[in-house]
Amino acid sequence: MLALFLFSRTNKGITATELSKLIKVTYKTAWLILHKIRSMIHSSDNQTLLSGSVCINSAIYGRPYNPSVHKHPQEHLLLIGSSVNEWNESNYLKIKHVLLANPKEKHIPRFETKAFHQQHIESDTQKIEIVTGFYTPARLRPLLVFAKQASKWINNTFHGLGPKHLQKYLDEFSYRLNLSSKNIPIFSRLVHLCIKPAGYQLSSS
Structure with a gap:
């Protein structure tokens, strides 16, 4: 206790x-x-699935700046999903680490977004917006802010993490944020x- x-x-x-x-x-x-x-x-x-209006975006944890189309060894690809209200504010946030077979690939394939959909979103959800391109203006800025906050929190508190345990720390960040947003x-x-x-x-x- x-x-x-x-x-x-x-x-x-x-x-x-x-x-x-x-x-x-x-x-x-x-x-x-x-x-x-x-x-x-x-x-x-x-066990908590996203529902209602859902937004999904790609993001990166790790090396802060890498304009190359190839992934840096210290970069880790993420999918951020959130249920949002009518004012486009997050009701519940999930940040999931995407582990790819090709460690140099800097692209989240469709089957990964499909897996995220199946595992983390209610099956009857109809309004889902997905943006996975890393260099498109269509990326959802509020979700990118959450990704930056998660990276900063992990680096400041734990001085960086590798891929083995990253997911559980991302879940901890989301858990804290989801609870604090609801007081x-x-x-x-x-x-x-x-x-x-x-x-x-x-x-x-």
């Missing part, structure tokens, strides 16, 4: 090094505790997730 409180007390987040010092455990134990919390958040997010305390929601890990999700509408 103390770990949940420390995890949720600021929007900045907490590292395993910081947690290990605060609760006086080894770094490995602290890392495992945080990994379990993030896995719980990841499962909750996967829902993170701690109480995490407690509910611990008690009801398979049946207590945040509404996307």
Whole structure:
């Protein structure tokens, strides 16, 4: 319970090094505790589907500037999806890491957007706007702002991440943002997730 409180007390987040010092455990134990919390958040997010009016956009985490059509080794492709209201404001945000077979490819293929649709959007959703080109003016600026905020948060708090655990940290960022936008305390929601890990999700509408 103390770990949940420390995890949720600021929007900045907490590292395993910081947690290990605060609760006086080894770094490995602290890392495992945080990994379990993030896995719980990841499962909750996967069970919460986008609905209503949905926007999807491509984005990149990693190297800040690379105008080349080839992906830099430190760049990680993302799909950002959001349910939006009538004022085009985000109701629920998802940021998903796209892992491609070709590590140099800087293009999100259609089957990846189709997979995102099948896994993260309600099947009866009719209004879906998808923009995956990285150099098109049609890209949705509000979603790109969320991508930049996620990158900044990860880099400032955890000093950058590789592909292995990136998804769970992206889910943590989205989880914090989704709750704070609705003025829902993170701690109480995490407690509910611990008690009801398979049946207590945040509404996307």
